[in-house]
Amino acid sequence: MKRDLNIKIHEITRVEGHGNIVIDVKKGEIKELKLEIIESPRFFEMMLRGRRYDEAQHIMARICGICAVSHTSAALRAIEDAMDIKVSRQATLLRKLAFDGEMLQSHILHIFFLVLPDLAGVGSIVPLLASHPEMAKTGLELKRLANEICETVGGRHIHPISLFPGGVVFTPKPADLKKLKRELEASFTGLEAALEFLADSELPDFSLEREFISLKSKGEYAFYSGEPVSSLGKEIDPKGFTEEVKEYVVEHSSAKHARSSKGTYMVGALARVNNNRRQLGPKAKDALKASGMKLPCYNPFMNNMAQLIECFHATEEAIGFIDELLELGPKPEPLARPRGHGRGVGIVEAPRGTLYHEYEINRDGIIESSVCIIPTAQNLRSIEDDLRAFVPTVLDRPKAEIAKGVETLVRAYDPCISCSAHIMDVSFLD
């Protein structure tokens, strides 16, 4: 279709803060297409320079209020790698439990506060309370529970306190863990309702083959730890991650872009489900089946379904971790001490994808330099590629419909805190 089209969407959704979409089509040909990231940059690499190693997790958590546990964990693992610190099983379990809490919290915000209202044709969770009261209440309740997991382990769901180099410095009471377990067991009903709703909804049938990068772990579905792998079968040495994945600066974005040795790749829930489906828990596997999602799945709109499947998995996994903790009988432990210094790498699967921290720590325990590669930055190139392929498929539709499709596509990636952008609609209803 040889039409002209000019779309500029301001603040489409939170992408590490503020982002605009610009699309210019002349005579059916895309002349310009970009996702502008206009957020003011923060320079964490420089903030960290010269600080003590045991401040790094505290500082780096403050990159993002939503995925603070992920940044804390990546920081701890990089510090512990650099300083040869071995952490106890109990500490690892507590950290992984907090990690599940964050995974749930982040995914649930996105699914219930953003995706479901969109699908129900309403603006936010508030009208959803009227049109689908059960669903909206379930969302609020699941979010509260997810926050409670992080609070029980870390003291606070935003910037948790107790996760510390060498272990964990607070031990939750067995009674609190048992209470969490009971509530987690009861929460599958809500997840199932959401699954049914999502599976019944119509998502654009759009597909673009691409590389998926995620961690993979031997014993479990990789969230907190594992080795980076690619869906193209490449093995990636964790220490050589920055050779496989290169960041670069583009003029229209204050967030860097990234490419792998093969070009565009995607990280996040869809990448993980594609790469690690065999390691999903039984309930998550059932959910995958019920979702109708066929793997490998190259439809970015299905990222939301992948997030929901991961909610099942994180819930099952958290229950398992609590069981093991209760069996161990949680008790205060001394921190494991540093035994060396040098370069260390910590990679985790944050809710939005592979998150890489690397520190150089000197003999005095001072951080000399650091590198941090965040998931949203890695997905920006993939988002732009998708848009470039998606727009021509809908060019014959009315402009408003195209704009909505474009926005939904970007949101499906859940770029940073899109979820909170949506809750803010609360404000306009009164």
Add this chain to the structure above:
Amino acid sequence: MESQEKPRVAFFSFTCCEGCQLMVLSCEKELPEILKHIKIVNFREAMTEKSDDYDIAFVEGSISRRDEIRKIKKIRKQAKVVVALGACSSTGGLNCLKNRYQMEEVKEAVYGKKAAAHYKLIDTIPARPIDDVVEVDYYLHGCPISKKEFLSFLTALLMGKNPDIVNHPVCVDCKMAGNICVFEKGGHCLGPVSRGGCDAICVTYGTWCWGCRGPVDNPNIDSHRETLERYGLTAEAVISRFALYGQCRQGKKC
């Protein structure tokens, strides 16, 4: 209040992690009640143009780029009451750690020489609290803010009372929480000179006070010197070791 219109409240976000805004949004239980008494007209910078009419502005984040100076001035002009929300906004917070270096060096180290020289979006100035640019009526401290404090602040403001912002050291909270003092365990802590109001949560959950709420007004360092001396430390040494949140106000203006 009855006959009057509800106060119009807006939230704005500058350079930060947005954790303080999320803290507000996690008041799930209280939000419906709050919404009976206020009208939130803006929860994002994006909506500035659309609803420029508000009475109370909650501002999160530091000022760290030239365009943010313009924006915060505009907010100040419109709002009757400006509240700094969280450490980034009230003291500059962690963002000020980058101020230890020249801005050219900061940009080049992270984005490379070419981008640093030419790309407008990565422009940066030393991070600063918003009161470096505009007048601020109230401060809610913390990184992140305390939900409890936010709610009681809002209640007081709506009732026309003067909100009472804590000005005692964290040690007072810490004693109330029944914690064993970090100094007793051989560690260091910023509690004696830091502003409380957080229930000393960091000590309760196993670390020390990092000073995220900034110093108490007129920190009476003398009265704490004794404690510190007992453990072989000067107040200055403690502050410099834990200067995470104190970069901006260490003598120099940005």
